[in-house]
Amino acid sequence: MTNWDINDIKLPQEVKQTDWFQEWPDSYVKHIYSSDDKNAQRHLSSWAMRNTNNHNSRILKKSCLGVVVCSNDCSATDGRKIYLRPAICDKARQKQQRKCCPNCSGPLKLISCRGHGGYPVTNFWRHEGPFIFFQSKGAHDHPRPETKLEAEARRSIQKAHTAVA
DNA sequence: TGTTGCGGGAAGT
DNA sequence: ACTTCCCGCAACA
Numbered sequence: 209m210t211n212w213d214i215n216d217i218k219l220p221q222e223v224k225q226t227d228w229f230q231e232w233p234d235s236y237v238k239h240i241y242s243s244d245d246k247n248a249q250r251h252l253s254s255w256a257m258r259n260t261n262n263h264n265s266r267i268l269k270k271s272c273l274g275v276v277v278c279s280n281d282c283s284a285t286d287g288r289k290i291y292l293r294p295a296i297c298d299k300a301r302q303k304q305q306r307k308c309c310p311n312c313s314g315p316l317k318l319i320s321c322r323g324h325g326g327y328p329v330t331n332f333w334r335h336e337g338p339f340i341f342f343q344s345k346g347a348h349d350h351p352r353p354e355t356k357l358e359a360e361a362r363r364s365i366q367k368a369h370t371a372v373a
Numbered sequence: 374t375g376t377t378g379c380g381g382g383a384a385g386t
Numbered sequence: 387a388c389t390t391c392c393c394g395c396a397a398c399a
Contacts, residue, residue, distance in 0.1 A: 250377085251377085251378090258376095258377090259376095259377065259378055259379085260390075260391075261378095261379075261380065261381085261390085261391080261392090262389075262390080263380075263381090263388090263389085265379080265380085268378075271390095295375070295376090296375075296376055296377075297374090297375060297376065297377090298392085298393085299375095300374075300375055300376090327390090356376090360375095363374090363375085
């Protein structure tokens with residue numbers, strides 16, 4: 209059932225069963241989602257993936273931005289490490305890297321993804337009739353960042369905090 | 374302020 | 387010709 213490639217002229221027309229949305233696709237996996245799947249429609253991932261132009265309007269390509277860590281390698285009180293979600297927008301990401309670790313105030317650093325032959329892991333999305341075909345190339349060689357929701361939540365807490373101060 | 378998708382253009386192969 | 391990266395734009399939250 210996975211004997212197809214995202215670049216094939218013709219993708220499988222008959223799909224027995226669609227997959228549940230995968231939040232953390234890793235390694236060289238393929239999925240076929242229903243075109244009704246909201247997360248698939250939005251091409252979401254909990255990895256921080258940014259759009260990359262492949263000059264092909266039929267296949268959407270995204271590449272991984274890695275994870276932002278504390279350069280002091282500090283641990284939170286619960287023992288967990290700091291793994292922030294890289295901002296997707298270039299400008300916001302440059303600004304983010306000048307900020308401090310929310311835990312120890314040390315400098316942050318971006319660990320870029322080199323999981324696909326030294327290059328970032330790529331994800332491909334293609335809408336075809338009642339299906340959304342997904343293909344991942346490369347295995348992430350870094351920890352998982354915050355999910356999109358976690359990052360949004362932290363931003364709004366920060367905002368509330370600065371509003372008081 | 375940040376996310377997402379689009380597309381032009383440059384550069385390397 | 388094909389891929390990858392960089393940039394700005396526009397819609398949206």
